[in-house]
Amino acid sequence: MRCWLLALALLAAPVLADSDLPSARWANEQLPDPRQEAAAKALMEELRCLVCQGQSIADSDAELAGDMRALVRQRIAAGEKPEAVRAWLTERYGDWVSYRPPVEPLTWPLWIMPLLLLGAGALLLRKRFRRRG
Amino acid sequence: MSRYLRFVPLAVLLLFVVVVAWRLVMPEDTKVRSQMTGQPVPTFALAPATNGIPGLSSKDLATGQPRLVNVFASWCVPCIAEAPLLMELKRQGVPIDAVAVRDKPADVAEFLGRHGNPFERIGADDESRVQIALGSSGVPETFIVDGRGVIRYQHMGPIEPGDVPALLGEWEKAR
Amino acid sequence: MIAEAGLAALWLAAALAALQLALACGSGGEQGRRIATIRAVAVAQGLLTIAAFAALVLVFLRSDMSVLLVAENSHSQKPWIYKLAGAWGNHEGSMLLWVTVLAIAGSVVALFERRLDERTLGASLGAQAALALGFFAFLLVASNPFERLNPAPLDGRGLNPLLQDPGLAFHPPTLYLGYVGLSVAFSVAVGGLIRREVSPAIARAMRPWVLAAWIMLTLGITAGSYWAYYELGWGGWWFWDPVENASLMPWLAATALLHSVNVLAARGGLRAWTMMLALVAFSMSMVGTFLVRSGILTSVHAFAVDPTRGSFILALLTIYIGGALTLLALRIADVKEGAPFEIVSREGGLVINNLLLSVILGVVFVGTLYPLIAEAVSGEKLSVGPPYFNSVASPIALALGAFLLIGPQLRWRRDAAPLLPRIAPGLLVAIVALVATIVLWPTIGILPRLGLALGAGLIPASVMPLFGRSLRRTPLAIWGMVLAHLGVSVAILGMASDSAFTKERLAAARPGETVPVGPWLVEFREVMPVAGPNWTAIEAELRASRGSGVTILKPQSRFFPDPPTTTNEAAIDTSWNGQLYAVLGERDDQGRWQLRLWWKPFVTLIWLGGILIALGGALALAGRLFRERQQRRRIEEAFE
Numbered sequence: 001m002r003c004w005l006l007a008l009a010l011l012a013a014p015v016l017a018d019s020d021l022p023s024a025r026w027a028n029e030q031l032p033d034p035r036q037e038a039a040a041k042a043l044m045e046e047l048r049c050l051v052c053q054g055q056s057i058a059d060s061d062a063e064l065a066g067d068m069r070a071l072v073r074q075r076i077a078a079g080e081k082p083e084a085v086r087a088w089l090t091e092r093y094g095d096w097v098s099y100r101p102p103v104e105p106l107t108w109p110l111w112i113m114p115l116l117l118l119g120a121g122a123l124l125l126r127k128r129f130r131r132r133g
Numbered sequence: 134m135s136r137y138l139r140f141v142p143l144a145v146l147l148l149f150v151v152v153v154a155w156r157l158v159m160p161e162d163t164k165v166r167s168q169m170t171g172q173p174v175p176t177f178a179l180a181p182a183t184n185g186i187p188g189l190s191s192k193d194l195a196t197g198q199p200r201l202v203n204v205f206a207s208w209c210v211p212c213i214a215e216a217p218l219l220m221e222l223k224r225q226g227v228p229i230d231a232v233a234v235r236d237k238p239a240d241v242a243e244f245l246g247r248h249g250n251p252f253e254r255i256g257a258d259d260e261s262r263v264q265i266a267l268g269s270s271g272v273p274e275t276f277i278v279d280g281r282g283v284i285r286y287q288h289m290g291p292i293e294p295g296d297v298p299a300l301l302g303e304w305e306k307a308r
Numbered sequence: 309m310i311a312e313a314g315l316a317a318l319w320l321a322a323a324l325a326a327l328q329l330a331l332a333c334g335s336g337g338e339q340g341r342r343i344a345t346i347r348a349v350a351v352a353q354g355l356l357t358i359a360a361f362a363a364l365v366l367v368f369l370r371s372d373m374s375v376l377l378v379a380e381n382s383h384s385q386k387p388w389i390y391k392l393a394g395a396w397g398n399h400e401g402s403m404l405l406w407v408t409v410l411a412i413a414g415s416v417v418a419l420f421e422r423r424l425d426e427r428t429l430g431a432s433l434g435a436q437a438a439l440a441l442g443f444f445a446f447l448l449v450a451s452n453p454f455e456r457l458n459p460a461p462l463d464g465r466g467l468n469p470l471l472q473d474p475g476l477a478f479h480p481p482t483l484y485l486g487y488v489g490l491s492v493a494f495s496v497a498v499g500g501l502i503r504r505e506v507s508p509a510i511a512r513a514m515r516p517w518v519l520a521a522w523i524m525l526t527l528g529i530t531a532g533s534y535w536a537y538y539e540l541g542w543g544g545w546w547f548w549d550p551v552e553n554a555s556l557m558p559w560l561a562a563t564a565l566l567h568s569v570n571v572l573a574a575r576g577g578l579r580a581w582t583m584m585l586a587l588v589a590f591s592m593s594m595v596g597t598f599l600v601r602s603g604i605l606t607s608v609h610a611f612a613v614d615p616t617r618g619s620f621i622l623a624l625l626t627i628y629i630g631g632a633l634t635l636l637a638l639r640i641a642d643v644k645e646g647a648p649f650e651i652v653s654r655e656g657g658l659v660i661n662n663l664l665l666s667v668i669l670g671v672v673f674v675g676t677l678y679p680l681i682a683e684a685v686s687g688e689k690l691s692v693g694p695p696y697f698n699s700v701a702s703p704i705a706l707a708l709g710a711f712l713l714i715g716p717q718l719r720w721r722r723d724a725a726p727l728l729p730r731i732a733p734g735l736l737v738a739i740v741a742l743v744a745t746i747v748l749w750p751t752i753g754i755l756p757r758l759g760l761a762l763g764a765g766l767i768p769a770s771v772m773p774l775f776g777r778s779l780r781r782t783p784l785a786i787w788g789m790v791l792a793h794l795g796v797s798v799a800i801l802g803m804a805s806d807s808a809f810t811k812e813r814l815a816a817a818r819p820g821e822t823v824p825v826g827p828w829l830v831e832f833r834e835v836m837p838v839a840g841p842n843w844t845a846i847e848a849e850l851r852a853s854r855g856s857g858v859t860i861l862k863p864q865s866r867f868f869p870d871p872p873t874t875t876n877e878a879a880i881d882t883s884w885n886g887q888l889y890a891v892l893g894e895r896d897d898q899g900r901w902q903l904r905l906w907w908k909p910f911v912t913l914i915w916l917g918g919i920l921i922a923l924g925g926a927l928a929l930a931g932r933l934f935r936e937r938q939q940r941r942r943i944e945e946a947f948e
Contacts, residue, residue, distance in 0.1 A: 019208050019235035022896045024260040028904075030814050041812070046695050050165050050270040054549055054607045056693075059542040061876075061893075063235065064270070067261035092268035094168045099693030101678070106686055110678050114700050117670045121663040124138075128659075129651045139637040142584070146633060149595070150626050152677065155684045156604045157615045157622065163606070 019063060026073040027066030033077070040073045043082040046099045047072070047089065056099060167268025167276075167287045174282050175266040179256025182233035183241040189230050189256030195282030199307035201229040201300075202276040203252070204264055206236050207244035209272040215291035216248035222297065223251040227304055231255040234264050234272055275300070279307040311375050314363025315454040318404075321356035321411060322444035324349050325437045328414075332434025343426045346433050347418040353440065354415025361408040364453050368395040374460035377401060377453050383466040385842050393477040394467045399601055399614070400453035402480055406597065407443045409488040413517070414440065417492055424496070424513045425505065432492075432499030439491055442624040450620050469843070469868040469875050475535035483528030487558055487593035489521025493565060494590035497583045498632055501639045506579045511572035514586060516929060518569050522562040523925040529555050530918030540608070541876035541891045543812070543906045545914060548697040551609035553676045554596030557669055561589035564665040566925075567658050575720060577646035577655050581662060587636060591629045592669075598625055604680065650722045657715035664708040668701050675700070702755050709762045709800055712793060713738065713769045733772060738765025752808040759804025766797030784931025792924025799917025805910040816900040826907030827854045828888055830861075835901060843868045845877070848892045848901065852881065859883075863892040887911050 031037040044058035049065045057065040057072075068089075075085045089097050101107045169175075178190035194200055203219060205212040223229055231252040233241050241255065258264055267276060267284070277286040277300070286303040288296060328349045331342060367375045368391050371384040381398045382391055396402045414436040421429055447453070493514045500510040532555065537545045546552060565585040571578045599605055602618025649655040675692045682690050717730040741764035745757045770793035773786060813825040817832045824830070831851040838847045845866040852859050861879035868875070881888040886909035893902025 019206060020237055020240065021235045021259060023894070023902075028814050028893065028902050029816065030812075046693070048691050048693070052608075053610070054547075055542075059540075059544070064261055064264075068265065070260055071262065071265060089265075090168075091172075092168055092265065093165055093270065095688065095690040096165065097691070099691050100695035101690050101692050106682055106688065107678075107690070110674065110692065110696070111700075113674050114667060114671050114704060117667040118704075121667060125651070125659065125663065129656075139640050142588070143630065143633045143637060146591075146626070146629050149677070150622065152681050152684050153598075153602075153604060153622060154619075156680055157602065157619050160615060161604070161606075161683075 023063070023066045024070035026070035026077075028069075029073075031073055031077050036076050037073075039082050040076045043076070043085060044069055044072055047086070048097050048099055050093065050097065164289050165270040166289065167270075167274075167284075169268040169284050170287055172284055174278055174284055175263075177256075177263045177266060179232065179258055179263060182231070182236060182255040182257035183238040183245070186250075186252065187254045189232060189254040191282065193230065193254055194278045195280065197280040198228065199277060199279045199285070199304055201227055201304065202267075202278055203229055203231045204234060204267070204269045204272055204274045204276070205231055206234045206272050207240040208236070209234075211291040212244075212273045213248060215273055215293075216251070218292045218294065218297060219251040220249045222292075222300065225301065227301070228253055232258045232263050232267075234258050234261055277303050277307050310363050310366050310370075311372070311454040311456065314360045314367075315452070317356045317360040317363065318444065318448060318454075321353050321360065322441065322448060324353040324356065325411075325440040325444055328353065328437035329434055329441060332430050332437060339426060343430050346430055350418035350433055350437070351415045353437075354411045354418075357408045357411035361404055364401060364404055365392060365395045367454075368392065368401075371464065373462070373464055374456055374458070376455045376457040379457050379461050379464045381467055382464040383842070384463050386467060386472070387841055389474070389477055390467055390472050394471075396480050397467055397471045397476050399617075400447070400451045402484070403443075403447055403451050403601075404453050405481065406484050406488055407440065407447055409484050410436070410440050410443065410491055413489060413492050414495075417495075417517075421513060423509055424499075425503070425509070428496075428499045428503045428505050428510070430499075431502045432495045435495035435498040435502075436491065439495065439628060442628065446617075446620050446624065450617050466842075466868070469866070469873045470539060472842075472868075473535065473539055475531065475539065479528055479531045479535055482524050482531060483555060486521045486523075486525030486528050486562075487555075487590075487596065489517055489524060490558060490562060490590040490593050492517035493521070493569075493586040494632065497586035498635060501583060501635050504639060504642050506583055506643045508573050508576050511569045511582060515569050515573055516932060518562060518566050518586075518589075519925055519929040519932070522559070522566050523922045523929065525555070525559045525562055526918055526922040526925065529559055530915050530922070533918075534915045536609075538878055538880055539875075541878045541904075543810070543889055543891075543904075543908070545806070545911070547608075548672075548675075548694045549607050549609060550605035550676050551600050551607045553672050554599045557672055558589055558592040558596060560665050560669040560672070561585055561592050564662040564669075565589050567661055571655055571658055572646070575647060575649075575655065577649060578659070578662075579643045579646050580640055581659070583636060583640075583643065585662070587629075587632045591625075591632070594621075594625050594628065598622060599676075605676070647721065649720070652718065652727075653723050654715070654718045654720045657711070657718045660711060661708065661715060664704060664711065668704050668708075671700055671704070672697065698755075706755070706758050706762060709766060709796065712766055712796065713762075716769075716773050716789065716793065730772065731769070734765045734769025736765075737768050738762055741765060749808065756804040756808035759800050760808065763797045763801035763804060766800065767794065770794040770797055784934065785928045788924045788926070788928025788931060790924070791927055792921045795917045795920030795922075795924055797917070798913050798920055802910055802913025802915075802917055806908055806914065809909045810911075811907045813903075813905045815903045815905070816896060817903055818900050823903060823905060825888075825905040826909075828852045828905075828907060829854065830888075830890070830903075830905055832901070832903065838864070840866075846892070848890075848903070850879070850890055850903075852888055852890075857883075859888070861888065861890045863890045865892050865894075882912060885909055 031040060045056050047057045047068065049055045049057050049060040049062055051062050051064050052060045057068045072085055076082065086098055095102050101110060103111055174191045174194050176191045179188045181188040219229060229251050233255050273291050275288040275292060276284055279285050285307045288300060328346055331346050368378055368382055369388065371378060371382060371391065373379045377398060377400055382394045396405045414433065418433060496510055496514045500506045533545045568578050568582040568585050572582045598621045600610060602621065603615055604618060675696055678692045679690055682688060713734040714731050738761045742761035745760050770790055774782060774790055811826040813823060815823040817823055819832055819834045822829055822831045833849040833851055835846060835848050838845050843866050845864040847862050847864045850861040852861060859881045861881055863879040864877040866875050866877050876891050879890045886907060889906040889908060891904040893904060895901050
């Protein structure tokens with residue numbers, strides 16, 4: 001009875017993963033070297049899932065996200081630096097795929113903004129307190 | 134507050150409204166395009182996806198003649214819709230190869246049997262590796278690779294009747 | 309019938325809002341009578357809006373499928389609480405809730421506000437009516453919740469399973485009370501600017517509303533964070549997602565406003581700042597409402613994607629915020645300066661507090677919109693996510709936290725006394741804690757390390773204001789401040805601990821196998837099918853043990869038939885020093901099940917901190933209201 005119910009439950013669940021093939025091996029298996037795994041994990045959290053509504057590949061259940069995780073882990077296990085893997089992916093999908101925006105003329109305002117705001121604030125304060133003086 | 138400083142918040146609002154209004158008028162294209170157009174096809178070698186049809190490697194795409202590469206899967210529903218159009222393109226003399234993403238040989242064979250086989254070669258991409266290397270973000274997609282192995286064009290989504298002339302045009306351009 | 313009655317009530321309320329605005333703008337007639345009429349109209353408007361909302365809730369509870377909204381978002385088999393919460397689990401219903409809170413806020417101000425000068429009150433109620441009018445129009449013209457569906461289907465499409473959770477009953481109403489509660493600050497500021505009366509009285513009128521709204525926002529955001537944490541199964545509690553940022557921005561502005569309004573009320577200082585913040589806070593609420601409903605930013609949380617509606621709200625935004633900021637720009641010169649103060653003083657400290665909060669607000673605002681700006685300017689698509697926000701906002705937040713070691717100790721107006729003895733306890737604990745973290749955990753990141761040190765130091769620093777006072781006669785508001793700041797330190801400790809010490813384990817296991825994670829050994833016992841009221845699931849039984857103590861976790865992979873969705877129900881075990889978090893994944897070809905396990909030490913401190921902050925605010929609010937009632941009574945007694 002239980003077996004039957006289980007089978008029914010499994011059948012009834014719409015397959016989230018579209019294909020029939022299982023996930024790639026390294027999609028959901030941690031690398032044996034903890035430092036490499038930490039580097040891989042950190043990178044996965046910064047890469048954007050291509051088919052989701054705003055999730056990193058670390059958090060997504062989508063198949064393509066799983067395959068991208070497998071790719072990241074394998075390359076890092078092979079000795080590649082995380083930045084190189086990120087660069088390889090942005091070469092293919094553009095800067096959109098990285099949640100960390102690049103530092104280039106287009107994004108200088110973004111990265112400078114906090115300093116600019118702090119500076120503007122400090123100026124405002126100086127003016128105000130000097131008037132007291 | 135200084136003469137001009139008091140208008141800064143309004144300026145910020147204006148910037149916000151302009152940018153946002155732009156987006157409302159030009160809605161976002163949510164497709165993630167490949168950035169590999171204009172780049173050489175990445176090196177790869179895939180085993181045959183099904184019995185009787187050879188696998189696909191990057192060398193097969195630099196034959197001196199432009200070829201189409203169709204990224205598809207038997208479990209992909211829109212791929213069924215575009216199958217007859219691929220057959221049509223083949224009839225018009227366009228050589229087409231395929232990358233089968235995450236597919237089982239039996240399923241591929243069944244798909245081809247049911248919808249026809251426009252492909253000369255089909256590579257098995259079980260972990261989406263080649264799909265990612267090409268910068269493809271879903272199935273189906275079609276790439277046009279020229280005779281020297283450079284990717285010249287990407288068509289995202291299924292090929293519809295209206296797309297056939299454009300694809301033919303791009304294929305001609307790649308000669 | 310009920311739906312039509314609700315719609316009629318809504319139209320009437322809108323008409324009353326128009327009347328209220330007209331009365332406030334008019335200048336004829338006797339002043340006292342006019343203000344009495346405006347008050348009455350505001351109250352009637354509130355009552356009618358409540359009636360409209362009640363009508364919507366009723367049609368949901370009765371699963372009236374002839375109403376389009378019910379058919380699209382509900383199902384007769386749902387538990388009643390989700391039928392109720394489903395009323396606001398969609399765009400139109402939540403917008404009606406939004407407008408209802410707006411109208412109620414106006415009514416309460418109309419009923420109870422006695423401190424403000426009558427003309428200023430009139431102007432403020434007029435501003436509130438103007439706000440209501442625009443949003444009523446939006447509802448009636450572009451988001452009618454009571455639209456009928458003919459012929460009515462047999463049953464509805466059901467509620468998104470991710471929303472079938474107690475979180476939906478709690479999170480939106482709390483947030484809306486917060487967002488929309490700030491409208492009173494906005495309206496009073498506008499009223500004060502129109503009447504050129506920016507004074508402590510304005511601040512005192514605004515203050516309870518700012519406090520109440522801020523408490524609600526704090527609770528709403530804390531609840532939202534916890535809900536996403538346990539519901540989405542990814543072990544994270546904040547993703548800097550555009551919708552999350554949309555709720556954070558009003559909170560940042562409201563926190564700055566809260567501190568500022570106190571200074572204006574008690575000391576007459578920071579007038580321009582307070583008015584600016586009052587306008588900015590509700591503007592951020594409106595911007596947030598817009599971002600979330602227009603579909604211009606992609607998000608896991610977005611619930612309505614409709615550019616037409618987006619355009620309507622954008623128009624409203626431009627008129628309201630543009631109008632208010634123009635008013636501010638024109639009248640700011642008239643705002644009399646308050647009592648002067650030195651930079652080293654409590655006021656000076658609060659200015660720096662406001663500044664740092666505003667910088668964080670600015671950074672979050674720009675970062676959220678930057679992908680849009682970049683694409684508009686260059687055509688290139690890029691993403692701005694946690695790596696940016698974490699690396700930029702966290703240091704500034706830490707700086708603010710460090711400042712919290714000093715600020716509350718400063719004296720008003722001019723503090724020339726030696727500072728070191730007052731800040732020594734906090735500073736000392738922070739330094740000792742920093743050294744301890746270096747010795748005990750040399751490999752954790754710099755930000756979590758600083759967070760741990762700062763959080764530790766802030767605990768004595770928060771309590772310092774109570775020293776040297778008679779505790780029995782310390783005003784409740786001071787207790788509130790102490791508790792709220794204590795909440796901040798607890799939350800920082802939780803965030804730092806989660807960042808530094810979380811252990812994650814991914815395993816493919818067969819029933820009978822054991823997986824280690826952190827100090828735990830988790831035995832995967834069995835997998836079985838289970839069923840609920842409107843779902844079926846596969847449930848795993850995990851037996852986790854560490855030293856003494858065994859706990860059972862039952863994560864599920866749950867399937868809902870309408871609409872067909874699969875969700876992950878994480879199993880969480882909470883103990884005194886952290887949470888064990890388990891998620892069940894798929895089964896592979898070899899009969900092994902994917903398990904995702906986390907050990908998160910002290911992660912609950914994050915939300916506990918949030919609750920403490922809100923509680924501190926509640927104490928402060930209670931203290932103020934109580935004190936004011938006492939004062940009023942004393943005045944009445946004096947005149948007897």
